[in-house]
Amino acid sequence: MSTFEKLSINTATIKKASLAEALELSVAAGLKHIGLWRDKVAEVGLETAVELVKASGLQVSSLCRGGFLTAADGAGQAAALADNKAAILEAKALGTTEIIMVVGGLPDFSVSPGAVDGGGEATAVAGGKDIVLARQRVADRLAELVPFALEHGVRLVLEPLHPMYAADRAVLSTLGQALDLAAPHPVEAVGVVVDTFHVWWDPSLREQIARAGAAGRIASYQVCDFNLPIAADALLSRGFMGDGVIDFASIGQWVAEAGYNGVVEVEIFNEDIWNLPYAQVVDTVKARYAELVEPHLVRELAG
Template sequence: MSAETSAVAARPRSSLNTATVKHASLAEAVAAASRAGFAAVGLWRDQVQETGPRTAARIVAEAGLRVSSLCRGGFLTADDDAGITAALDDNKRAVEEAAAVGTSELVMVLGGLPGSTPGGPPAPGADRGLVAARVRAADRLADLVPFAAAHGVRLALEPLHPLFAADRAVLSTLGQALDLAAPFPPSVVGVVIDTYHVWWDPELAAQVARAGAEERISSYQVCDWALPLAPDALLSRRHVGDGYVDFAAVTRWVAAAGYRGDVETEIFNEDVWRADVDATAATVLERYERHVEPHLGP
């Protein structure tokens, strides 16, 4: 570890998802995370592909950090042969990239309705069969499980807020994610608990406990939900503590469920992206220390 990147002792379970500093390069994001005192980073595939997985792994390791997860695989709802083949091929590449950068957790966003336009209206004649789309996603997941298992990678199913059911994720609740994971070993299919997406769920406490009992928790991701939402709801995530999420309660539930892994802060927000990278990293870690870490338990 260089002198530049070792000035602050790392918080042992803290992870900065590089989407939080979207306009920084992978090297810049990793360096900022290390300077701030994070222990890990969550990576995105576009940056990993730009540098190459081996180079990405080296950048992280040389900064004294580890990779908590890779985002993302998924988008498994295609209803035509070409779309199914393309989705399986892309997800196999994602599994290989996750293994190459040194993480066992590949975050999976299952995709919306075929013909949907992220953030926009459906294409003419678009399929509106939500139940059928979920069935196809389950079928594709089954296709991928043997490949993921062979590479030592867990497919981490992330439910998204129902706002995104049409265009990004037909999986909306933690309970749905656990039901989808149930046929497969917990070492190969897990779930992501992302506060932005699940804080509202009246069954959240029970489903977090279930996820722990089933040994399915792959990742705990934090950011806040505040109003008004941005014109693009995807970019409405806020710094922890700036919105309505009860981080003390949710974190205690996650800790009680037995989760001992990294806690990633992942924020999509234009104002946060425009801010200085080091200032953002410092704010993220301070909010983690204040609102999350005290409730993680020993």
């Protein structure tokens, strides 16, 4: 019987709940952690959010999201740095060391940071489709943010996104690429998240999870399923574990073998799930976690 000691439900999974409701649901469910999106914090203001979190007794497992570092122009780059510094301070105030970074898409197509579903319009620029250049800009902005993150004790957690979002959300598409980006920086400053939805298909996944573990870079293990057919809005094609195509046994085993034994966060964007009663969502997440995820996160003893 699971104690759910390590399960954390991200507010994006119960998107329509307020921060207060999400905290209450997690406490009632016997959880010790919660994952937060910045939109829920902004709804009540940072100060109130900090108070609510403290009163709940929950530990914030991560704050989502910083990033959007691919702007080609000086004004866009300055705005991105300012927004990420604000996110780092919010994370610190909320008591988490982990800020999840969605690095941004091609300048011509990237959505803006903010709400779960992005929003905002991109305008065409010279070289706006050059993904090699966009990736270089991510490396450049990351280097500029690292000192600030170190100073405040917050880790920039790079999230490789599924390649179907490479143009509009993240030119960071694989765990190997994330580890290459992280390599020049201290492990306290730059980590990676293994999100099953985004990386399950990667032929080098086992090897790159092992590499991430050996380098001390795994900051979070996020789980949800990849549903088929892909939802009409491709962003919302996530599902409860077990409803899609992902083999949680293999990936969980690889994460455990890599030495990760931290919090497991469940983050699901799915219109149908958003429309369910919150308590039903939480119960289903707990049941699927206990059945499909947790049993594989035990590190086998050698010999």
